[in-house]
Amino acid sequence: MKSKNKMIKRALNGLITAWKGLSLTIKHLFKSNSKREIVSITDDNYFKKQGNTNTIQYPKQQLPVPEVGRYQLEVEIDDCIVCDLCAKICPVNCIDIESIKATEVIGQTSDGSKKMLYAAKFDIDMAKCMYCGLCTIVCPTECIVMTNQYDRTVFELKDLTYEFSDMSPEDAAEKRILLEKQQAEKQAAKLAAMKQKESGA
């Protein structure tokens, strides 16, 4: 008898709890199903907005991200002194730099450092990047920064390799020839000086 009572109680309990659940879901079914209102996470009401529809209709709606967001890398190539520090510190080797020595001081960065190297190649493979931000820390001229851009969807993987160098291949070839010429001249001058020394001695 006792076990029978228990069973009836359990069956009743099952029905009651099922009804509780059902009433909860029907409440949600007829709750406002309007689109989510997008507010920044810094807003005081941010968590209150989640009571409604949670879905952010992504490309049409976007959560605002702070201006100092740390997503995609960006290089201000005019400020770059091609010191290669960023490529060296990168844990995943996603930065590929090829430098050409200039024959003279090319110019100045905005913080006054002298530019002595041309960046023939400055590629960042964003597909490899792990967003650690170490490159932005070591950069002496702060020319490599992270921006608040996070959606760079591409159709081909190679499009994720960002090329920041503003030199054309012809320009680079020309600078190489200039450098070779200068080095050859230097070598010649050196040789001449040595010869003179020898003959003088």
Place this chain on the structure above:
Amino acid sequence: MNFYITYFIIAAGLFAFVGIFTLFGVYAERKISAFIQNRLGPTETGKFGSLQTLADIVKLLQKELIIPAAADKVLFMMAPGIIFIAVYLGFAALPWAPGLVPSHINIGLYYVFAIISIETLGILMAGWGSNNKYSILGAMRSAAQIISYEIPAGFAIISAVMIAQTLNLQDIAMQQGILSAEKTKFLGLWDVSATGGILAWNVFQAPHLLIAFVIYFIASLAESNRAPFDIPEAESELVAGFHTEFTGPQFALVFLAEYSMMFLVSMVGVVLFLGAWNTPLPNIGSVTLATWTTGTIWGIIWMLIKTLLLVGVQMWIRWTLPRLRVDQLMNLCWKVLTPLAFACMLISGVWRLWVM
């Protein structure tokens, strides 16, 4: 000859209806589940995503038909067809409006329940033919579950049939409204033959049928493999149960069967307990709402509204309750529903003898 042409037109019409209902049902299910979970559901294809299921079916039909190397090809190919046809044939005997029933047979109810039991066979064929452990597990569970739940469902139906005294679905429908030839009594006391409306429905003619209806409804959830009794599919345990290996058009057919089964069992429930195509509006004095809203078109409208409401409840339950374990499922069936259904049948007998 014209005879056969009519038959073909009716069959094609029912098939078209089933197809359209499935498209609508899948869309409704997605939207309901989304709103219950504070999401939006499909929004991109068409206005409010209304063309989403159409796009899905086009995609499904274009897909390659893959037969697993180790599958039993004959069983595997036939299974979705049998699953669907079993459910589809059930629609043949269901009344839509006064005088409108595809096949007016005097054992309609018996026929419907016999023919949809064949679905189990199709499911077993699908599970066995796939030659896949999960599929066979799902199929076995499905067979065990459907056979078990046919007992409380059957007794709940018998208790309604004892009140109606006929197996002809059209006659059962007729008895629950103003068109009834016999006297209809609200709760067995108040003669409502002329009033009709909601008062003349079977569940109100004999109140214990309300319990029988709930039993039937729970059992019908199990028979159509819907949550919370969806252990044959149990996506978290068995991938997708018996239809794991099906692709493309075959998968579409299994889906079609699932949704038409939902509609079919709801429609049987409506016919037996909720007044079939009869209007819920009663005649009140000179305001003869029931007379105004009875007719062929009205019949179809009431039938659709009631059935779709029940389908809606099925979806609501699916997105609320978690799946039952096998032992809980069998406990519920044999220890709770079956005795209750027996009690209902007993009360029906007493009611028929002493009250009606």
